[in-house]
Amino acid sequence: MTHTPTSRRSFLKTSAAVTGGLMLGFNLPGTLGQAMAAGTVHTPNAWVHIADNNVITLLSARSEMGQGVYTSMPMLIAEELHVDISQIKVAAAPPDAVYVNALLGAQITGGSTSVRDGWLKLRVAGAQVREMLITAAAARWAVDRDLIRADKGMVYGPKGLKSTYGELAEAAARMPVPEKPPMKDPKDFKIVGKRTKRVDTPAKVNGTAEFGIDVKLPGMVYASLAQCPVIGGKVKSFDGAKAKASAGVIDVVQINDGVAVVANSWWQAKKARDLLTIQWDEGAGAALSDASVIDGTRQALKTGKVLEITKPQGDVAAALKGAAKVVEAEYVIPMQAHAPLEPMNFTAHVQGNKALLIGPTQFQQGAQGAVAGALGLKPEDVTLQTTFLGGGFGRRLELDFIVQAAQISKAVNKPVKLLWTREDDMTHDFYRPVGVNQLKAGLDASGKPVALHFKVASQSVTQRAFGLPKDTMDPFMAEAAVAGYNIANTQHDLVIHDTGVRVGYWRAVSHNMNAFANESFMDELAKAAGKDPYEYRMSLLAGKPRFAHVLKLAADKAGWGKPLAKGRALGIALMEGYDTYMAQVAEVSLNDSGEVQVHRVTVAADMGHMVNPDTVEAQLQSSIIFGMGAALKHQITMTAGRVQETNYHNFQPVRMNETPKIDIVLVKSTEKPGGIGEPATAVVAPAIANAVAKLTGKRVRRLPITAEALKQTAVA
16 A cells, blocks of 8 residues: 655645634534534644544544444554544545545545555544644644654643643644654554554433434424336326325426335325326336346356456466366356435435535445435535445445435425335345356366366446446456466456346456355365365465465365264365455355255455454354345345345345354454455355355255255255
């Protein structure tokens, strides 16, 4: 990672307190904004704000959706600011260019980038503030700054001189910003790398944490939106008379995406919505089915434009021709819904040429810009406040529900909370796209792979969401396509195929399809070679120490090669994702109904320097359980363009009694931080698939691995 020093001018333009606590270019959230206006909070830089009463606030540029950034981000600040994390409060940052995620190019929370992006940036910010406080103290006391130290919210000088950070904050905010402040050597860290309790847990336990669904504004009304059962369809005509005559209903309004009923309570709005009579123009989407989507994606591998994921190595065709044995397989993953616990919602208040938006989003700049564009406003006239997110997984990168809330508010001239039903949420998602992987390998007489041809076809989310030009390589489709194994002759191809389905980024994105294919295929190669899957992998990892280390750690911890209880088997998988190296071993059996039971998952992870090991473990547990749902239960099916899964009864989460024991081995490392919020989601599916194949002799190459899928699969 690199750090571009920030000039005093650029700090002033974006974030500095000049006089009276004013902050240029920002609309700060809640009481923090009021304090700034009153001149009692001062901002040495865009992230750290210090009040006269010595309260320190971090403006978090990343949304908190359960992944722990409201703890890890202040830990980075606290380390260099020489304060305990308990002395730092957290508020969500407003939309602003200074908060752009350098790894994603926008103010986005996703891609397991929060720590990777903030690792240097926030430590520098904390160190800058510390040095500016010391400089301010030196000026106030007229002493050499080398005689001054900062610690635990106090600045100490010679002869008993001392001041709180708050007492020095206004003066510090006027000091020159040091471009390269002295920073701690990681070996001297007192906070970073230590297990730390999450700072947001008390509020979530006592109910004071504000999620989007909790937002209330004076005079607020509620909206329920009827959308076409086929995504992309439009209203041809509607009759809202019965709905408008219902108790509590304020208005019935048509917007781009459907017909909204606005009422004094959400239940009144929802009940009245059920009385609407709407004629829909269903559009081209009405011809879609999940089978046609998969078949079309498979056909694209034959007819579509081939893009090189990486430059081919050696001569694959010749090596395949001369191989002692050739192995081929196809792997398919279906569409998936994000299905967060908190359905889509947002609160908007549009008044004239101003708009206030409050709610859960992973994409602040996008929300501000989309609403400005939809309403014909200037972006700076759209104020956005981010609440806690009741799950994101990529769904809240989308902006549809935010624009809808703003359009409804403008139509009724009142503050409006739009709340989707669970059924709205399940049937109007931006679904994880179908993936079809076809792999072909040649083995020599000893069973060693001498050639590998990897092909994948899927849909580009980046084309839809960010306008990536057609026939341009989408790196978010190629994640984990190139596995870490040493194979002399390799070719990796990608075909982008637009299925007509509205697709979105889903936790771990294309790692899911590519790791499932690569790691399932590696087991198939081991079987063809007559080798143990673990030993086979290890033989292909010469010169790959981080891969080999986590593989060995996971295998040893899981007891690979030792006797298991009757009716159980182990499967192993390995992947690098978001600069994190990870191996997992799944222990499975079949129950009396023929369903896969996962008893234990062992994971070894090397993600470089960890900020909070406690959160790392929680993220691994969360990702494994999330990935198990996709591996064993979940898929989105579609008939005549209509999504068939509507709620948790037919899209069942992994329940507590289905959750395996999860053993975690964390590698201590001084490497740069990797991401941890997503990779485990992708590794657990092939680990389970490999265990099931070992147990049953049946290789299920299409997820999910259900009892019915096993019945229909022949022994390999």
